[in-house]
Amino acid sequence: MSRSEQLSQWLNHVLETNDFRVETASEDASFRQYFRVKCGDLSYIAMDAPPQLEDCRPFVKVQAILQQHQVHVPLIKAHDEVMGFMLLTDFGHQLYLDLLNESNYHAMYAMAIDELVILQSAPVDAIPAYDRPLLSTELNLFSEWFIGHHLNHQLTEQQQLIVQQLHELLIDNALAQPQVFVHRDFHSRNLMWTDDKPGVIDFQDAVCGPVTYDLVSLLKDCYIRLPEPTVDDLISYYLQQSGLAHKPAFSRTQFVRWFDLMGLQRHLKAIGIFSRLNYRDGKPGYLKDIPRTMSYVQDVCDCYPELSALKQLLKEMLPTIRHPA
Structure with a gap:
């Protein structure tokens, strides 16, 4: 199964529906990839961080610190450390x-x-x-x-x-x-x-x-x-x-x-x-x-x-x- 197929399967599970669209969100200088996931009126960002190349644990740890300290960071809606997938709230398109x-x-x-x-x-x-x-x-x-x-x-x-x-x-x-x-x-x-x-x-x-x-x-x-x-x-x-x-x-x-x-x-x-x-x-x-x-x-x-x-x-x-x- 390809990485994109694995991501779609994971999203199907966490969103509890297969009625969603996935599109590329941004290019990254690391091995991570980001996708925008549209599900009805909601929009999320999916992170694909292959575990053999990227470690998501620092992201999760730092996000918790900054969120607790009232810094405006994305919320983590779902996370699979083994697969290297994460679903985040979407801040939109405007850098x-x-x-x-x-x-x-x-x-x-x-x-x-x-x-x-x-x-x-x-x-x-x-x-x-x-x-x-x-x-x-x-x-x-x-x-x-x-x-x-x-x-x-x-x-x-x-x-x-x-x-x-x-x-x-x-x-x-x-x-x-x-x-x-x-x-x-x-x-x-x-x-x-x-x-x-x-x-x-x-x-x-x-x-x-x-x-x-x-x-x-x-x-x-x-x-x-x-x-x-x-x-x-x-x-x-x-x-x-x-x-x-x-x-x-x-x-x-x-x-x-x-x-x-x-x-x-x-x-x-x-x-x-x-x-x-x-x-x-x-x-x-x-x-x-x-x-x-x-x-x-x-x-x-x-x-x-x-x-x-x-x-x-x-x-x-x-x-x-x-x-x-």
């Missing part, structure tokens, strides 16, 4: 990414930040730590998949030293920050526009980590670029809403440095993942997002003298990369 424009940036992102502040205050005792080994593993994706596979370049010993020193700088920056509940992929493709407030999806990789991580994921998005004045305004809005503007432990300058270097870590990781999705998983569509993501990297290098070696390394390896229009 943040599809609706954003210059006239609504502030309002939509303010709502997203309000939801982020709630999410960041969720308890972290049951989720993994965003620790040094995990941060290091993620940073290595850039060297392995972008430099090694995409550019087909082998780093010299001197270049390897530059990369290693960069990793230490970025990991130390992450660990020095206040540690909070981190979604780990909080951006315009994982926020749904709903009637009352943003719907938050794709949260299964949550960790306890740096306070700036989700904010930089949102405001320095790999899929859409906001004007810098808008980013600055929204950082101020976040600091006010979170209460961090009144914390004497660090200044706004310190926070922005954390934010910028955290963004560098995330963008290097993302470029590595986009490359891996193409070369390992046969998903070339993400390659088009590399120039935009690389432009963030280059911008941060221009702002911090300690990144001059990385700036030179990128200049040597990427003579044709330019900022996207």
Whole structure:
């Protein structure tokens, strides 16, 4: 029996009817697939996560934490851990990414930040730590998949030293920050526009980590670029809403440095993942997002003298990369 036939059979059981329609809902960067299930006047999202490739248990655990903490996440209507199937409430078709424009940036992102502040205050005792080994593993994706596979370049010993020193700088920056509940992929493709407030999806990789991580994921998005004045305004809005503007432990300058270097870590990781999705998983569509993501990297290098070696390394390896229009 095919996987689609197994899903239909499972849906027949949990919905107690065979009177439903199944259509593709979205593409995912993992091995999960999502389908929209129409049953009469009701609509659900079915997740197909092959158990040999995906573990649904983190999704279930994190969903319970966030739901209990009043974060706007889908409800789990049914779940079969052995089969790797899940039925969720449907937040609809409208991604943040599809609706954003210059006239609504502030309002939509303010709502997203309000939801982020709630999410960041969720308890972290049951989720993994965003620790040094995990941060290091993620940073290595850039060297392995972008430099090694995409550019087909082998780093010299001197270049390897530059990369290693960069990793230490970025990991130390992450660990020095206040540690909070981190979604780990909080951006315009994982926020749904709903009637009352943003719907938050794709949260299964949550960790306890740096306070700036989700904010930089949102405001320095790999899929859409906001004007810098808008980013600055929204950082101020976040600091006010979170209460961090009144914390004497660090200044706004310190926070922005954390934010910028955290963004560098995330963008290097993302470029590595986009490359891996193409070369390992046969998903070339993400390659088009590399120039935009690389432009963030280059911008941060221009702002911090300690990144001059990385700036030179990128200049040597990427003579044709330019900022996207």
